[in-house]
Amino acid sequence: MNRKKIWLYDTTLRDGSQREGISLSLNDKLQIVRKLDEMGIPFIEGGWPGANPKDVQFFWRLKEEPLKQAQIVAFCSTRRPHQRAQDDPMLKAILAANTHWVTIFGKSWDLHVTEGLKTSLDENIAMIEDSISFLKSQGRQVIYDAEHWFDGYKNNPDYALATLQGAIASGAQWLVFCDTNGGTLPHEISQIVAEVVEKLDLDLNDPQGVQLGIHTHNDSGTAVANAIASVLEGATMVQGTINGYGERCGNANLCTLIPNLQLKLDYHCLEPAQLTQLTPNSRLISEIVNLAPDDHAPFVGRSAFAHKGGIHVSAVARNPLTYEHIVPEAIGNERRIVISDQSGLSNVLSKAQNFGIPLDKSDPKCREILQQLKTLEHEGYQFEAAEASFELLMLEALGKRHQLFTIKGFQVHSDITVAEQIPYTHALATIKLVVGEQELLEVAEGNGPVSALDCALRKALVKFYPQIANFHLTDYKVRILNSTAGTNAKTRVLVESTNGQQRWTTVGVSTNIIDASYQAVAEGLEYGINHLRQNSPMVVERS
Known part of the structure; x- marks a missing residue:
């Protein structure tokens, strides 16, 4: 059976990077785009050429080292009011990026035309037509993003449709309906898309004809549902981001959309082998953007199954x-x-x-x-x-635990000194332990008591277990369990450790936070050493 093809359009590198707290370097963007290319995403939006030097460098690097299968897409707005498209510096930068596909966004909502652009409704349509015609004359294929489409259609449907008719007449291959404010609900999406298909007399089964796409934001928590509703009405392109990154509440999450479309609705998005890369790539990209993975995310979360x-x-x-x-x-x-x-x-x-x-x-x-x-x-x-x-x-x-060392005791001293009116914390840990028949006494400094204790323990053990040199702590969590007990409260400490390839987590509990920390740190070292010594598979969370 021939399943209907859905064209995936990833905008993590542009729309996703607008999320608060995300700042991608050039190398970050290159690493992400290659992972998306390997996964089989057909369209990857690389950014806005000319908007900043980093995006200019990004497109140049991809000229030197092209992607294997994906089309890299340059993104830009229509020309400015009362200018010729061929004279607009933004469109010149788009051409310099030398991509085969270009996404141009224009205004669908008359409010944005008069209040945002401060121009006439007729001039806005001329901007759409002139920009697309110019890009087509330069050999580019054009995806037209109808910004604020659903709000525009609800407020002035005749004008919103006129903007689309201008884009079609100028040669746009795709019309993408954007729920830019994220305020539309699925039943409205279905109704509006169906009405537009009928009013514009679009034949969505004609592969040579104009096709529809959907671009949704998650401000109402319905971005994925809205995208699915649009696909059910005939849209064949879905735009979104990995892990739903994006401005405000984010964009449609491709990690949720793709398996729903392919595994639940039987559309074809990726090859089965490529689909298995979804979870590892979701987690890898979360590491690249320096945001903790969402353990409870649908499909790809650590807790999803x-x-x-x-x-x-x-x-x-x-x-x-x-x-x-x-x-x-x-x-x-x-x-x-x-x-x-x-x-x-x-x-x-x-x-x-x-x-x-x-x-x-x-x-x-x-x-x-x-x-x-x-x-x-x-x-x-x-x-x-x-x-x-x-x-x-x-x-x-079961009597199978191999004790690698025995703690005889430790002391931790922490001082705060002030230099030039700036306080500095300094800690010193002394630890006494036994490894085999040998008793050891070691001292180490750290920027806090737990850091000093960890350093002293490693300093003593690395002589016997050199692999410890590759271990380091990646997370440290403290939870007060009975806050009503005040300073006598019981504390739980979770410590995540890694050897650079795997991660594992250990726990300690005590009314003394240093003791709880020691339990977790020491067990983390013991666990890592034992598994590496035995050369057995570690039951750990994948990095």
Whole structure:
């Protein structure tokens, strides 16, 4: 069966980078565009040539090292009022970028024409027609983004349609309806798109004719639903960003849109092998833009196929369809069994299998582990976020935990000094431990007590376990568990460690924050060393 093709248009590098907190370097943009190219995205919007030196360099670099399959698209507005398109510096910069495809946006809403552009309605249509005609005369293929389309149509449908007719007459290949303010709801999208197709007498089944696209923002939380509604009415291009990045509340999230369109509605977006790159690329791009991945994101989140309740785990073990709407591997994700005080024996057995630890339901140790888990969780431990600590707990209960070192004690001193009216924190840690038959005393400095303690521990152990030199902490979280106890409150510390390839998380709990931190840091080192020494697969979160 020939499935209908949906053309994916990624605007992470332009619209996505307008999200508050994102600032992409040239190398960041090049790394992202190549990943999107490998994943099979057909259109990738690279930015606005001429708007800044970085975007100019980006397009030049892609001339020198072209993409494998994707069309890189330059983005720009229509010409300025009362100018000729061939004289407009913005359009000259577009031509200099030397892309085959160009996206031009113009005004659909009469309010923006009169209040924003401060020009006449007729001149705005002339700007659209002149800009597209000029680009076509220079051999470019044009995608016309109708900015504020839905607001414009609702306020003055005749004028909004006139802008589209001008774009069609000038040779635009695609008309893209933009919900720029993100305020339109799915039922309105469906109705308006259907009306426009009828009023403009568009034959969307003609591959040589004008095609429709959709560009939605998420201000009402409906960007993905709006894009799907438009596709169901005949749109064959969806514009969006990886992880839904974008200005204000973001853009339509391609990581949600693509699997919904392909796996639920049977449209063709990517090849199956390319679809499996969705989750790793989502997480990689979140690292590049320096934003934490959303663990609870649909499809690609770390928790999207996580099972915590004992009944759920037991059912999934028999048939994953009981609590999973798709096969997680189809989009490059994986099933996770979460350990917590809500766990049953099914959770423990599943985690043991995951860890490669032989454990049978009839083994009394199985219930012993479960009871210990529930007791520790009641005391404040949280193993669903610290699976490395739970593996160590399980190994200890089975008598298989290999103690690499024994702590004899430590002291931490922290001082605050003031120089030129600026306070500086300085910490010194002294640690005493035993490795094998050898007793060690080590001292190290740090910019805080936990940093100093971590440095002292590593300094002592690296002589015996050189691989520690490649370990470092990537996250440190502190949670006060019973805040009403004031300074006597119990504290939970989660420490995430990495060896540059894998990540693992350990936990410590104590009424003393330094003691809780030590527990988590020490277990993180023990876990990493043991797995590297055994050369066994680490049950960790992928980087």
